[in-house]
Amino acid sequence: MDAAGIVLSAAVAGLFAGAPMSLLHRRAGYATATVASGLLFAVAIVALVAGPVQGLGWSGPLGDPESLRLDGLSAFFALAASTVWIATSFYSLAYDDRPSPLLAICYSLTLGSIALLVSSSSLVLFLVGWETMTLASYGMILQAHGRSGRVFSASFVFLAFGEASTLLVFVAVAGLRVMTGTFAEVPAAAGSLATVVFVAGLIGFGLKMGVAPFHMSEWLPIAHSSAPSNASAVLSSTLTLAGAYGLFRLLSLLPSPPLWWGAVMLGIGAVSVLLGALFATVSEHTKGLPAYSTIENNGLILVALGIALIARTDGLPGLYVFALFAAFYQALAHAVAKTALFLSAGYLEHAAGTFDLNSLGGRTRGSDRTAYLGTLAATLSLAATPPLAGFVSEWMVLEALFQSYRFHPEWVQFEGLLSGAAVALAAGLILVAMVKFMGFSLLWRPRATAADPRAPGLGAPIAAAGAAIVGVGVAAPWILKFLTPTVAAFAGAPVVAPVGGLLSVPDGWSIVSGSPFGIISPPVIPIALAAGALVAVGYYALGRRRGARRVAPWMAGSVPGLERETYTSFGYSTGIRIMMGSLLQTREVRAQVGSVTRAELATPVSYNVDLEVLDVFKVFYDGLIRFGEGVASVLKTGVMPGRLGRYLAYILIVTLVVVIYVASAA
Amino acid sequence: MSVVPSWVGQSIARGILTTRYPREPATDAEVPATGRPPVPVGGPATLAAAVRSCPVGAISEAAIDQGICIRCARCRTHGLEFAGSVESATRSRGDLVEPSARRDGTPPPLASLKRSLHVFLIDVGSCNACNLEVLALANPFYDSQRLGIFFTNSPRHADVLLVVGVPTDAMVEPLRRAYEALPEPKAVVAVGACPIGGGVFAGGPGLKGSLAELVPVDVFVPGCPPTPVNVLDGLLTLTGRDRRPGGT
Numbered sequence: 001m002d003a004a005g006i007v008l009s010a011a012v013a014g015l016f017a018g019a020p021m022s023l024l025h026r027r028a029g030y031a032t033a034t035v036a037s038g039l040l041f042a043v044a045i046v047a048l049v050a051g052p053v054q055g056l057g058w059s060g061p062l063g064d065p066e067s068l069r070l071d072g073l074s075a076f077f078a079l080a081a082s083t084v085w086i087a088t089s090f091y092s093l094a095y096d097d098r099p100s101p102l103l104a105i106c107y108s109l110t111l112g113s114i115a116l117l118v119s120s121s122s123l124v125l126f127l128v129g130w131e132t133m134t135l136a137s138y139g140m141i142l143q144a145h146g147r148s149g150r151v152f153s154a155s156f157v158f159l160a161f162g163e164a165s166t167l168l169v170f171v172a173v174a175g176l177r178v179m180t181g182t183f184a185e186v187p188a189a190a191g192s193l194a195t196v197v198f199v200a201g202l203i204g205f206g207l208k209m210g211v212a213p214f215h216m217s218e219w220l221p222i223a224h225s226s227a228p229s230n231a232s233a234v235l236s237s238t239l240t241l242a243g244a245y246g247l248f249r250l251l252s253l254l255p256s257p258p259l260w261w262g263a264v265m266l267g268i269g270a271v272s273v274l275l276g277a278l279f280a281t282v283s284e285h286t287k288g289l290p291a292y293s294t295i296e297n298n299g300l301i302l303v304a305l306g307i308a309l310i311a312r313t314d315g316l317p318g319l320y321v322f323a324l325f326a327a328f329y330q331a332l333a334h335a336v337a338k339t340a341l342f343l344s345a346g347y348l349e350h351a352a353g354t355f356d357l358n359s360l361g362g363r364t365r366g367s368d369r370t371a372y373l374g375t376l377a378a379t380l381s382l383a384a385t386p387p388l389a390g391f392v393s394e395w396m397v398l399e400a401l402f403q404s405y406r407f408h409p410e411w412v413q414f415e416g417l418l419s420g421a422a423v424a425l426a427a428g429l430i431l432v433a434m435v436k437f438m439g440f441s442l443l444w445r446p447r448a449t450a451a452d453p454r455a456p457g458l459g460a461p462i463a464a465a466g467a468a469i470v471g472v473g474v475a476a477p478w479i480l481k482f483l484t485p486t487v488a489a490f491a492g493a494p495v496v497a498p499v500g501g502l503l504s505v506p507d508g509w510s511i512v513s514g515s516p517f518g519i520i521s522p523p524v525i526p527i528a529l530a531a532g533a534l535v536a537v538g539y540y541a542l543g544r545r546r547g548a549r550r551v552a553p554w555m556a557g558s559v560p561g562l563e564r565e566t567y568t569s570f571g572y573s574t575g576i577r578i579m580m581g582s583l584l585q586t587r588e589v590r591a592q593v594g595s596v597t598r599a600e601l602a603t604p605v606s607y608n609v610d611l612e613v614l615d616v617f618k619v620f621y622d623g624l625i626r627f628g629e630g631v632a633s634v635l636k637t638g639v640m641p642g643r644l645g646r647y648l649a650y651i652l653i654v655t656l657v658v659v660i661y662v663a664s665a666a
Numbered sequence: 667m668s669v670v671p672s673w674v675g676q677s678i679a680r681g682i683l684t685t686r687y688p689r690e691p692a693t694d695a696e697v698p699a700t701g702r703p704p705v706p707v708g709g710p711a712t713l714a715a716a717v718r719s720c721p722v723g724a725i726s727e728a729a730i731d732q733g734i735c736i737r738c739a740r741c742r743t744h745g746l747e748f749a750g751s752v753e754s755a756t757r758s759r760g761d762l763v764e765p766s767a768r769r770d771g772t773p774p775p776l777a778s779l780k781r782s783l784h785v786f787l788i789d790v791g792s793c794n795a796c797n798l799e800v801l802a803l804a805n806p807f808y809d810s811q812r813l814g815i816f817f818t819n820s821p822r823h824a825d826v827l828l829v830v831g832v833p834t835d836a837m838v839e840p841l842r843r844a845y846e847a848l849p850e851p852k853a854v855v856a857v858g859a860c861p862i863g864g865g866v867f868a869g870g871p872g873l874k875g876s877l878a879e880l881v882p883v884d885v886f887v888p889g890c891p892p893t894p895v896n897v898l899d900g901l902l903t904l905t906g907r908d909r910r911p912g913g914t
């Protein structure tokens with residue numbers, strides 16, 4: 001074990017050690033997590049630059065060697081996750097003001113188990129990390145303020161989905177073990193079991209990524225229980241990343257996928273992207289909206305991955321590699337942007353004391369500007385604004401989709417067409433959602449009175465995450481080059497990053513899709529923007545000298561003192577609620593204000609009218625739950641009513657059956 | 667199955683339906699009776715008999731105040747007829763009562779804009795009928811674009827503030843801001859009885875008496891509501907492209 005290996009072991013151990021440290025003081029726990037995340041970040045970079053890092057190893061309980069290691073694939077996920085954790089852990093130092101250390105303990109355990117599962121070389125260790133992660137994150141969600149029944153039921157949904165996921169991942173791992181004869185990560189040959197492994201893995205990991213139709217597992221616990229913001233950021237940015245890691249790892253172990261695997265992933269991805277964007281648009285909750293956007297972003301990862309698999313089967317190596325790069329870059333872009341957004345939601349919670357965009361209205365006076373810069377970067381990036389990270393990733397995914405015309409047979413082409421349309425539509429919808437978040441949290445007029453507008457210590461990590469978003473976006477070509485070992489580890493062969501140059505843009509400054517199909521240069525965009533801004537500023541300066549008439553900007557005639565007459569966040573997306581009524585099941589609910597006696601019937605009655613939207617999948621799951629409860633109650637009253645006579649009868653019958661069976665077999 | 671869609675043939679067969687106003691006078695088919703102001707057909711002397719018939723007090727023994735008239739037609743049984751000119755817009759409030767010589771030689775307020783007018787419609791408290799009539803200008807029949815008249819979504823892009831409705835207290839400030847936001851040169855057109863003198867709502871609570879109390883008004887278009895041709899005439903008056911005899 002070399003120095004890097006020691007650092008890796010120390011980082012994973014340190015993340016777990018945050019839990020006992022939290023018992024001393026919550027801050028000690030978070031500080032440990034910050035430092036350990038920094039170590040993990042450093043060692044992940046080493047692994048990407050200098051090749052795989054081998055850490056602590058031992059012989060597992062099942063006789064297989066187990067060790068901590070970072071190869072190209074896991075180094076990427078360790079890098080993305082530790083970037084997120086540095087910001088969230090630092091943020092938690094100021095954010096977590098709960099008297100009990102429970103949140104800090106669960107937080108450290110979650111981080112540690114994600115680090116463990118990402119860096120484990122054995123599938124058993126992976127499963128251990130996976131299950132610890134599920135339980136620890138369940139503990140985090142439970143720490144929501146105000147322990148209502150809602151918190152419990154929402155976190156229970158999370159746990160139920162989480163355990164279902166563990167079960168399926170277990171099936172996938174067992175299948176792999178049967179196919180390869182070992183728990184070590186060695187590629188399995190094709191076989192009939194491969195299908196079982198793939199389906200179980202896709203659903204199991206998809207549950208954690210929160211893709212349709214399992215997206216309830218993503219938004220419900222975050223939005224309904226308003227889980228703590230540091231927890232939301234970790235859940236949304238890195239727990240889903242763990243799901244993505246699992247999927248990538250699994251697919252890298254199954255090297256010859258049939259065509260339909262990619263097609264299924266593409267389909268699921270496209271539906272998730274559309275649903276996530278649609279529900280994000282109509283969400284009024286500062287955490288629900290980003291949670292839905294997470295579904296959209298994870299859908300994009302699946303879309304890119306699906307395209308990659310189809311391209312490989314179809315013999316299109318160029319597109320295969322490009323789509324893989326798109327998938328990894330999308331994962332990275334989402335992780336940094338979503339972290340900033342959830343941390344902002346936590347800041348807003350502190351500053352204005354609400355999760356409701358309608359009552360937020362806009363930037364509260366005297367609040368922290370650095371925090372808002374971070375929020376701005378996050379929302380702009382998720383709305384795919386150049387030159388930010390989200391723009392580059394969205395461009396890459398769409399570019400990959402555009403090339404689906406090369407697929408065979410035709411039905412896959414057609415699927416690519418439909419998915420492309422869905423992704424493009426979602427890109428438009430998510431723009432509305434992000435403008436809404438941005439506008440009603442920091443641009444428009446405030447409605448909420450600030451609880452503590454400064455919220456010291458929260459602004460810096462948000463701004464840092466914002467800076468990371470800009471950096472990841474502008475430096476995209478170099479980051480893609482940097483990710484080459486990751487893609488090579490997945491593909492099992494050396495690959496070349498899709499970068500190049502065109503016209504007078506230097507070689508290596510542009511991202512090239514296909515050979516060449518499309519090309520953009522993220523670092524040139526800010527240069528061009530700056531040049532344009534310079535022209536505008538120069539013109540403005542000259543114009544001022546010429547004596548222009550200065551008037552207040554036109555804001556639809558709004559005037560101070562008429563705050564209640566201004567546009568609400570709800571009103572902003574009501575058009576979509578009505579247009580997409582069939583998908584959203586929009587319906588009008590009226591609640592009479594006050595009660596009217598017979599004598600007053602002549603006076604006008606006032607109503608509160610509201611538009612409600614429904615998640616059709618939630619309706620489905622609710623039906624499933626009712627069905628389960630029905631079956632359980634039949635069992636309870638009909639089969640197991642607690643009557644001694646019946647139980648004795650069961651025992652007698654079973655004994656007889658066994659005796660007859662044994663006798664006939666003998 | 668023909669290659670050319672049927673609507674192409676139908677459109678050619680039907681010919682151009684767009685009004686030829688202002689190149690040609692407005693036909694009676696284009697203007698409903700209420701598009702013309704009431705006038706005493708038997709001469710001013712007959713007005714006295716009609717004074718009591720008017721619900722809004724627009725008729726006095728000497729004259730009719732077209733700015734108050736809501737075109738209710740009750741005076742038609744007392745010797746008045748909707749027989750005035752379609753070109754009923756005026757450049758001053760006084761002209762609505764005592765039609766002076768319509769051309770007094772002063773150049774139109776937006777003479778420099780000649781063939782292009784961008785209009786921002788602001789509703790400061792209307793019953794919505796005026797809005798419908800104004801927006802009808804954008805339909806294919808009136809097709810205001812052919813005359814270079816366009817509606818904008820922001821006063822910052824407009825030359826003309828077209829005001830409908832009686833100014834309510836809550837809209838006073840937004841109205842002032844919109845007026846401020848208009849670039850120079852600018853003009854204000856008051857459309858309908860409401861902004862001219864309160865219309866049917868005159869004297870109601872929370873209302874201003876007239877638009878002219880708040881911003882300088884350049885053109886008054888009487889009616890309740892005025893028809894699109896009346897509004898078109900009002901807008902063309904701004905640049906001197908209207909049909910009034912004698913030219914500018």
Ligand code: SF4
Nearest residue numbers: 720735736738739741
């Ligand atoms: S039309 Fe009606 S409002 Fe107008 S003058 Fe005659 S009676 Fe008065």
Ligand code: SF4
Nearest residue numbers: 793796858859860890
């Ligand atoms: S002038 Fe008459 S039609 Fe126009 S807004 Fe007023 S009441 Fe309505």
